[in-house]
Amino acid sequence: MRKKQISVILCAVLTVTAVLGGCKKEVSVENTTGNSSYDKLITVDVFDTLANYQGIQSGWFAKVVKDKFNMELNIIAPNVAGGGDTLFQTRSAAGNLGDLIITKTESGRFENMVKAGLLMDMAPLLKDKNVYKNYEDAILNMNKGLVKEGIYAIPSEISSQSPNVSADGIEPLVAPYLRWDGYKAIGYPEMKTLEDMIPVMKQLQEQIPKSDSGKKTYALSLFKDWDDSMMVMAKNYASLYGYQEIGFVMEKYDGRDFQNIVDSDSYYVKALHFLFNANQEGLIDPESTTQNYDILSDKYRDGQVLTSLWSWQGQSYYNTRERKEEGKGIMPAFIEDMAPYTDGCYSMGNGKAVIAIGSQAKEPERLAAFIDWMYSPEGMELVSQANGAAGPMGLTWEMKDEKAVYTDYGWKALPTNDVPVPEEWGGGSWKDGVSALNYKPLAMVDTDPITNEPYLTTMWSSVLQMNDTPLDTDWQKYAQGAKTTIELLKKKGALSVAPGTSYIQPKEESDITTLRGQCKAVIVDDSWKMVFAADEAEFDSALQHMQDTVGGLGYDRVLEVDLKNAKDLAAARKTALDEYNRRSN
């Protein structure tokens, strides 16, 4: 009954979206003079499990897509819709996920999608396309061993570099970023362990009591949108020590240690305790429990949050050129015992996130051409702008003396600032016009043949040279001459590069999945309770409750599966490295 109700609601929502989309369509037809060879404007439903925006793509990226392919992207984002897998389940039950599908593949999802006939065999469409010629190995590797032969998906982040090179470029997955102006003012106190960050954060909060718009600042602000197997914001602190999650296991980057997250002495529980301590000191934004990612992002843009673990959150949102000139900005500090985790390059592509065409897609040729374009140098520059690529040539950057440099506009707009875009480039705000697909076709650190430098603009020599604001020079002094976070970590021997592999978690028994779902809910709920516990006793009792409940539900059976997967992953890392070395010799 409920399923029926939901599908009826979904139908209604879809109709409304389609109707509204229709309204918008006509307006844009009149306004633009597209030079594409496609006559009919189509609206493409993109089911995108990576996107954090739902609705029609707007702004400059929309204009590029419209001019080139005469289509509009209607992004359907489970992350925004909420309710976990609900959207995926209801849409796949209806037999049509979307025209273009960007999805995670783990736990047998990819195989099941192929088996259920949700994906289109792209082999005939891709035959003459560059993407196939250039990345044949990676594409075939992704599609081997399926129930039906064919090419159903193309992996992301395909790279030509060694799995031992950080795919993150200049910033690792996580690092202890904090407000550098505040840190400087309190005299760069040394931090030996993570716990030492608490007094530092306290001083920071006293040093910078008000944000740029005059709101109260907090050292930490959390959000719950991305919680899955565990509380993401706590997991990040474990990643600061070289661990990454695989199910309920935290795997060390080199495959030497596997931790059960609910163990009292696991890094995850330690991280929860750290957050608990921080909350006791009044360092955590009380709105953490109710806010979402967008609200938090705006807080970062305004400077209401003083530390961050993700460079693309704190740093990208706050550090504008003007602020850096004033010596204000978020920069990474160094904790002596840390070893931040970073993913190595995926020489066979990252099979965990893929792009595919839906089996019910109306104009598959056009979509295949779109995908082909996404994997081209120009496509990379535009599609991956959200992840740090350059954007449209001529607007944000240009070639000067055979070197890629930012234009004046680029300095203002990049990476994602709220700057108006000239009308001929699509108008609107730069920030809102950035591609909402949130997909990286190729590795950001790979070389762009147009510029002969990495796609990631922050790695451009011209940009690194321009890191000469008072903020940068001050930080570089602290970092003993290092220009980037990764350089600093490498220098200190504190970077944990986990070799990139094409390994994807296999499918599991459905009672394991059910148990996993029940355990996840308990772990996430109790984690939040632990962080916001009133005192130590409440923290301990919530931990005890978490351990007892998941234990009683049958957690051990799930853990067994995860441990096996973690060990397989560790082995795959080794293989990937060996294989790359063999090929390059």
Place this chain on the structure above:
Amino acid sequence: MKSLSAGKTPRSTVQSRRLFYCILPFIILCFLFSYFPLYGWIYAFFDYKPPLKLSQCEFVGWKWFKTLFANKTQIGQMIQVMKNTFAMSLLGIATSILPMGFAVFLNEIQCRWFKNLVQTLTTLPNFISWVLVYSVAFCLFTDSGMVNNFLLGHGMIQAPVKFLDSDTHTYLWMTMWNLWKGLGWGAIMYLAAIAGIDPELYDAARVDGANRFQLMKRITVPCLLPTFFVLLMLSIANFLNNGMDQYYVFQNSFNKTHIQVLDLYVYNVGMTGSSLSLATAISMLKSLVSVTLLLTVNFVSKKTRGEAII
């Protein structure tokens, strides 16, 4: 008409056939929306994995029903959920007397425009969706919301009170929201019933010297009781169906233990926990319990009051 005049078919058959056609659409609708979905129960016996079609999934028999009671913790969770469901339903039933009281008093208001105003204002919340009710609640009661700002501003509290993300008095809070939303709407039925009471009864009582409170106590309330009992019986049949939208919008990590009623549990396990089969199994059990409860109440009612609804 032609056939009638020809006299081939007896008049009564035509009449009953015509009447049958009149209710046919409703029978079809009833079948479509109340019986056809029961076909979905089949999912409870399969290992259904969403992207696959049912025919591609494995038949597992009673496995999911057994899973529900597989171990102590599972049973414990189930008991907690049932406790929440029963508590909220009982509170709902206990407060179901309030709309009647409200209607009786509302009826006593002589000033016509004021009476209409009160009735409209109390009925309106019924038409606001729970999502909007939650956003109102969010603006009022969040850490930087109006209530907290007011209390902080007047120095009545030192730190923001966590109204939404705490687990204190969850049942009461939920009942209060429910009451706020449903009071006026619930009173409509009773107001209609009051309008149907024979005015002669009041006149006779007035002649005998009864005052207003005596009129209410001796005439209005006794005349409303049959309506009240029918509604009560219906609400008992819906004992396990206390809906999920209200609890869904108000739930968070902090209050989940006490807010998770059966419908919400089915949703959380089935839709977000990716186990539609298990969720179907739970809702099947739910239907069985509901039918049993209804039959029991009906039987008791028949024995004690001589009235039954089915």
